Amino acid sequence: MLKLGHVLNDRGSKYAVSGCDARDRAEVDAALKDLKRDKSYAKATHNTWAVLLSDGGPLKGDDGESGAGMVIVRMLEREGLEDHLIVVTRWYGGKHLGGDRFRHVQTCVRAYLDQLAA
Known part of the structure; x- marks a missing residue:
């Protein structure tokens, strides 16, 4: 899993972005479990994620950050990036x-997509 670490801070909240290849729900679940093995990610307030499966359409998880998964789905659709999971992590700052x-979710996803293209 590619982890970019902290991408931005705002009013105490911190955001990070990570991602990896995922071709089905089982790979998505395994990747999320692997990410949460890192204690700092396990303690995060939200791990919002999305993936466009080439043979199953979009999957997303808001993890309490209502609507954020759909933001990631739309960006993946615009990029035409299939079978790649992107996770935006937020540590709530109060x-x-x-x-x-x-x-901020868009900024994180854009930073990740730019890193992939580099």
Whole structure:
């Protein structure tokens, strides 16, 4: 799994992004379990994720960050990136971010996609 670590901070919340190849739900579950073996990721408030399966369509998990999984799905669709799981992790900093949280998810996914292209 490629982990970019902390991508940005806002009002105490910290965001990170990770990802790997995943061709089915079993591989998604295994990757999420592997990520959460890292204690800091296991203690995160949210591990939001999405993947476009070439033979099953989109899968997503908001992990309490309502709507964030769909943001990742839309970005994967625009990129045409299939069979690749992206996880955006947030450690809540005590202040609600409102709509900014969606922009932060986009920023994290964009940083990950840029890293993949490099």
